[in-house]
Amino acid sequence: MKVTRKVRFAIAATAAAGLVAGLVGPAQAAPKTTVSIVQSNALTGLNPSVTNMNLTFNVDVAYLSGIGFNYYNNKATLIDNTVLGTYKVVSQKPFKVQYKVNPGRVWSDGTPINGVDLLLSHITSTAQYSVIAGLGDPGDSDVTPVFDSLGYGGIYDEHIVGLPQLSADKMSVTYEFDAAIPDWRLVAPGVAPVHTLVLMAEGKTKLQSVAANNAARDKFLKYFNTYNKKALGAIGKLWSTAYTINKVDSSTNPLLLVGNGPFMVKTAVPNGAVTMVRNPRYNSGPKVKSLKTVVFKVIGDGTAAAQALKNGEVDVYAGQPTADAVALLKSMAPAVKVIGGDQAIYEHIDLRVGPAYGTQGSYNGPFAGMSQQAVDLRTAFLLAYPREEIMEKIIKPINSSAQLMNSLMVFPSEPSYKEIISKSGVSKFTAGTQAERTAKALALVKKYYPNAAAGSGSVKVKLLFGQPSNTRRVAQAALAKAELAKAGFDLDTTPTSGWSSFLSDSKFDAAFFAWVKSAAFQSGNVGTYETQANDYGYSNKTIDAIYKELGAKPLSAAEVTARFLKVDQELIKDAVTLPIFQHPAANGVSAKLQGVNPSPFSPNLVWNVWDWYFTDK
């Protein structure tokens, strides 16, 4: 009995001591509300729509400080931001789309958002407007237009008709296009606080009253409708240059920092950290869960970033996708978790059929033309190309869940992938082991080169693939060279400085590199194989027709899949190209941080910052 009592007393005393210690101990228990994100280069400006400003860091900051009608999620699906407003097709003929801002949405300076704020986007993405207003022709090779924008020449520019029409209550804007463009959702106009530009053009350096802001915005509407060269010229100059700052502090013009996003820039140290705090008036998008501050810190070196992650100085690091870097991040478990994934970038091998479209000269290499011999040799090359080995040795160490890509049209994660690869005939290049495929390839080569044997080097192929400094590509080329030699090919794998400027050079018989997708267009990757866009002299009437169809009007998912399948079948039948892998991503994330779920499209990591939160474990 005595013992029990002592034990009880001891437990009670310990508990009490623990309680006291807990009360007086350091206040580490509360979950953090500040997240630190690594950027590998410094901030160069707050307006990423300006030429030269479209860098990851600038895009991330702009994404957090301004939110539009839609954004991509981690599944590459476009999500409508119905908090800000809605948009719909209001007429099929002529094709008209209306964007409507919900009432009550405000900029961070308190000014209500309305349809006028959508109009700047028209100026910065329509070459025609720039020409009419006398602001310079974006197609000119000598003179930079006043609005030095990246947006000219896109789908919107190609199809927009006339000026966007503002409704009487100024809350909605209607756009007319010359055709039913399938990707109309992707050309949603950005919202911009145009009143701040007008105020800055008038020399203001302080936030103004809502009434003054509204008056300034009405002025903008007038300038816009009348193509006012002088006023728009001043605004354009500001738009192109005033946001090119890498330092933000109390002396920065607050008009530059007005936005409708969840966070706004508070300070930026030149070449250093950028601190963003909550926008107190934010009501234009998803609710922010718990974060109060977002800090971007600049670390160029991968090892340094990983160690900073381990030291708790940063919480998220979009790592370099190399095997070493991933191994380093993994070694830091459990403090750090590695979130892998795929980027919307895919590596593929292309074979030259003829000279690039629109170039002079001819191509007489082994793969030239559509004769049986050329098709057989191309088939042999693709059969012996060690795609699985490349996958296992180079990509799997980075992303263990990566899959070999077998469709040029859709990524393995997309719903239609399984259906397409089961019918596209790609099994020709996947059946059996690599040794069996290489043997088949050698047999095909022997038909035309009777002396061909492993190592004979009968078919000489010059390969284009990248900079000498790109170790991943050099390793891929080495694997390909070894395997192809077994099928009688002699692959010239000298890397090329400035390789991308030789894409249309007939000197090269084959090339492997990556296409970068930036958005989910209905036409997908079909455009790559269209006659006029093709650097490899490939021309296929069926594919050209499908490309036209896909660009003509919106189609249902099943209709799109059927067309993608047809394109894949044609490409495989003609043996002109094969995909290899999706570029892997590897993000190191502090174990305490939840909700990080990178998107394949820009802004990859921060697209859902509002969902991030820390646990206190």
Added chain:
Amino acid sequence: MFAYIARRLGVLFVILFGSSYILYNLAAISGDPLEALRTSREPNAAQQIITLTRELNLDVPPPLRYFIWLRGILGIFVGSPDFGEARTGQQVSEMIALAIPTTLRLVAGATVIAIVLGISIGIITALRQYSRFDYAMTFVAFLLFSLPIFWVAVLLKEFLAIQFNNFLSNPTISPPWLIGLSLFSGIFWAAILSGDRKRVLVVFSGVTIANAALLQVLSVTQWFADPGFGPIILFLLSIGVAFLVTHLSTGINNQAALRSSIAMAVLTLVLYYPNQWLFEVDAKKVVFPLMVLTLFVVAATVPLLFSRIDRGPIIRTSILSAFIMGLLTVVDKLMQTWRPYMETDAVYYRPVPTFGQTNALLEPGNFWMTFLDLLVHLFLPTTALLLISFAGYVRFSRGTLLEVLNQDYIRTARAKGLTERTVIMRHAFRNTMIPLTTIMVVDFAGIIGGAIITERIFGWFGMGTLFNQAINSLDLNLLMGVFFITAFLAVTANLVADLLYSALDPRIRAVSRSK
């Protein structure tokens, strides 16, 4: 002389423009700035290619494009050089102006410490050639010589930042560490303090035991979580400083010097609390210089009370002691700031950072916090650079001094009966400095060129980072800007080194070569 300098300047320009022409063309053909756009599936990629071609003048072949760049640079002669715009839209001149101070801050401290430490240790090893100390330092120097900076940096970050921060969450030293650290310092000091076997043993055991005791006390009191001297320990340390400085400066037998140094220690104690108050006043720009001034005035006048003759060395001793004691007081203040600094949200109990120059989240306004923040950010890069560069100076000064000591004029100096101190300091040391000076000048140019790897590893945005960025993004204007500044400084530094050489050494006259 004039003709010589003019000719050298002429050569300088030929080198600068010749090398920049070669570099420009090599860099231009090393890659394709349009790569990202050519592999992009963006519908307006074609328009973007037009834009970029226009911005970068890609339609002009590189050998001619160089002259577009050169036209901007030649503005130097009319006072308005134009280094052009980087691909990120910023002015190259502004980027460089921002980068140079960063680089200087990063390397200046480390270089100065490395030079002072390296040369003094080099001289001592030369004077005690083949002693235990010499062997120990030779070993250390070669060890450091062979370490690559990126590896040292990674290790330093792991042990002095990550592990140390972990340790701070419960700052008690475990027995194995306590024994290990004590043994290590015992061996270290025993190796450095040369002497016969008995003395070595005494030093070894003494240091080991003293260290173990000290670490045990620090561990039990959790000193590392809330460090500081307090007035009593500060006073004891100051007394120690008084004895040490007097011993080195005038000899311990100089009673007046010792007394005035001890008086300084007493003043340090008496003024402890007033100093704490002064440290916190708002008008720091007025108060701090006044404090420094007062320190020197007091240190210079107090000795007058203790001696009427031969005051020079005594005043010197007193000032030196007072200065070191003042530093200790500042260190104490910084240590008191340590705990509040750790407890800020910005630092969150992990005070030693692995990268960057400042903590962006730290609220500005508190002078001591900001100062401490600066120091902790300098800690790792300075240590890494110091470890790497210090070895070179040790070996070089040792070798040079040994060579000088074998010269005839040293034998002559000894033969005519000069004291050993005079022989070494006046005759040998000064001649040792001649080749060292030229090395330092050339090193300086190298410093501005940037410590590419160090900057990258520690996330400092200096000249090295700019250079790296320029190469990776094929940013010719930026690359050429950095190259031009670096090359200019390198060539100029060589000229200055040559001129200094002839100024320091009368045997070499630049004029004679210009004939």
